Amino acid sequence: MSSTTASKSFWDGPLTSSLAKKDRVTTPEMLFGYLIGPFGGLLASGIFTSQLQNYFTDVLQLDLSFLTGLQLFSTILIVIANLVVGQLIERTHCLAGKARPWVLLSALTFSVSTVFMFFVPFEGVAKMVWIAIAYNLYYAVAYPIYNTANSTLVAVSTRDTEKRGTLASLTNISGFGVMGTGTMIFPMLVSFALKQDQNLWLLAMLVVALLTALTVYLQYRFTRERITEEVLAGVAADDEKGDKSAAPSLGDQLSAVARESQWWIIMGVYLLYQWSGAIKNGSMTYFCKWVLDNTFFGTADAWGASQSMLSLLGALPMAAAILFVIPLCNKFGKQRVCIAGMVVGVVGGIIAYVGGGSIVPVGVGIALKCLGSAPIGYMILAMLADVIDHVEFKSNLRTDGLTMSIYSSIMVAATPICNAIFSGILSAVGYDQAADITLGTMAQTALTQNAISISYILVETIAFALCGALLVSFNVEKNLPEEQAALKERHEKAA
Structure with missing residues (x-):
């Protein structure tokens, strides 16, 4: 009894109680909980996706074989975590x-692990050991804790499908925002200020870590x-002692989702979308350095300006899309709008590659x-939440934990796996780490440039075509309102 009382007093304290008091989702909740909070929480990740490989290869000058091995091995730990x-x-x-208690814990784990990646007090073998530990503290400990909890919030916040779509969109807007920061703003900082000064990198990431701690706390x-x-009220009614073992087992959850084709479809779409995007983001700096004609800005080494411009050209359509993606999805359905977006994305990819x-x-x-990727980018969490409700309707089991842990695994494993693949590609085509950037496109071989172009543009274009094909069979929305009404009635009767 004393333990329960202490637990309640802690979570209901002045610094830990929820400020979202109403039964409906409010504007402050949307702003701090699903936009500002995730932006700060994922900011370091957005920077890492764009610049961590560059930091490892060109600032710390780590061996490419070591990086490939580290990133592939870490993926195993990441998925398990x-x-x-x-x-x-x-x-x-x-x-x-x-989920929220783990969000609160992330305010500490995220900020500390971010700093460790850039505080490197050793040289030689000791430096590689330090980087391996710091890398896994971030990707195999801190990131899984935050991202799984953060992803779960959309599914457990409300059953209002339109409001859920809005929350998912806001969460993904913050994700695109950090990617924009990582690919548009931070490269300018790197190319003009940080350069190869490790101390300046550390200072910049200290600022990021402090911002992360503050915004994640606000999100909580x-x-x-x-x-x-709602679910726990029904459980408590069935068991006056509130039996905590009532949570479905991992085997039960696996059985429930494994039998549902719609779950496999949306996970397949997300895997293609996320991993192809990771290949694109990881190779963007190299594309701007060694493939793009940067003399557009007056000098061959103005790659930072070129990357910022490409990022801006990508960010503006994504930002504008939020004005019509939600209304279109509410009118025509998420599936149709996302398929149309994939078609537009394929056309754009072909133009860029040519x-x-x-x-x-x-x-x-x-x-x-x-622009074409915007609908699936904004709506993927809402579509996953719809599938979770669909699975609950058919099996009477909530699978938030399993589904969102796999969702998070796909997201967090994308960067190390795809960077490892890209590191292997660079090694195979003879990438010159010591090339003179002032020579621009002349500094790397044609084979290297072709490999980088395929990685940056063509891989994602093909993935978009496959996503569109898979989504043709995604039909969860058809009977979802009736299923959600039945679920609500079940829990109300139980309570």
């Missing part, structure tokens, strides 16, 4: 909910798990490709 965190979330029962305070409360090193057609193609 995400599955473990998903089950821990599923078995967390407290006043704050099941301004969120609420209404569906978790453009080669010319900045104008590449820029136009990238803008179209990003």
Whole structure:
């Protein structure tokens, strides 16, 4: 009894209680819980996706074979960690909910692990050991804790499908925002200020870490798990002692999702979308350095300006798309709008690839490709949440923990796996780490440039075509309103 009282007093304290008091989602909750909070939480990740490989190869000058091995080995730890965190979330029962306590923990783990990646006090073998530990502290500990919990929030916040779409869009807007920061703003800082000065890199990431801690804490305070409360009310009614073992086992969850084709479709779409995007983001700096004709800006080494411009050309359509993606999805359905977007993305990818090193057609193609990716980018979490409700309707089991841990695994494993693949590609085609950047496109071989172009443009274009084909069979939305009404009635009768 004393333990329960202490637990309640902690989660209901002045610094830990939820500020989202209403039964409906409010504007402050949307702003701090699903836009500002995730932006700060994922900011370091956005920078890492764009610049960590560059930091490893050109600042720390780590061996490419070491990087490939580290990133591939770490993927095993990352996937295991995400599955473990998903089950821990599923078995967390407290006043704050099941995902929000882990969001609060992330304010500490995220900020500390971010700094460790850039505080490198050793040389030689010791430096590689330090980087291996720091890398896994971030990707196999801190990131799984935050991203699985953050992804779960959309699914447990409300059953209102339109509001859920809005929350998913805001969460993904923050994700695109950090990617924009990582690919548009931070490269300018690197090319003009940080350069290869490790101390300046550390200072910049200290600022990022402090911002992360503050915004993630705000996210925790301004969120609420209404569906978790609804489900737990039914459990408590069935068992006056509130048996915490009532959470479905991992085997039960696996059985429930494995039988559902719609779950496999949306996971397949997300895998293609996320991993092809990771290949693109990881190779963008190299494309701008060694393939793109940067003399457009007056000098061959103005790659930072070129990358910022391409990022801006991609970010503007994505930002504009939020004005019509949600209304179109509400009118025509998420599936149809996302398929149309994939078609536009494929057309843009073809234009960009044919453009080669010319900045104008590449820029136009990238803008179209990003515009086409907007619907699936904004709606993927909402579509996953819809599938979770669909699985619950058919099996009477919530699979938030398993589904979001796999979702998070796909996201977090994308960067190390795809960077490892890209490192292997660079090694295979003879990438010159010591090349003179002032020589621009002349500094690397044609084989290297072709490999970089395929990685940056063509891989994602093909993935978009496959995503569109898969989505043709995605039909969860057809009977979802009736299924959600039946679910609500079940829990109300149980309570």
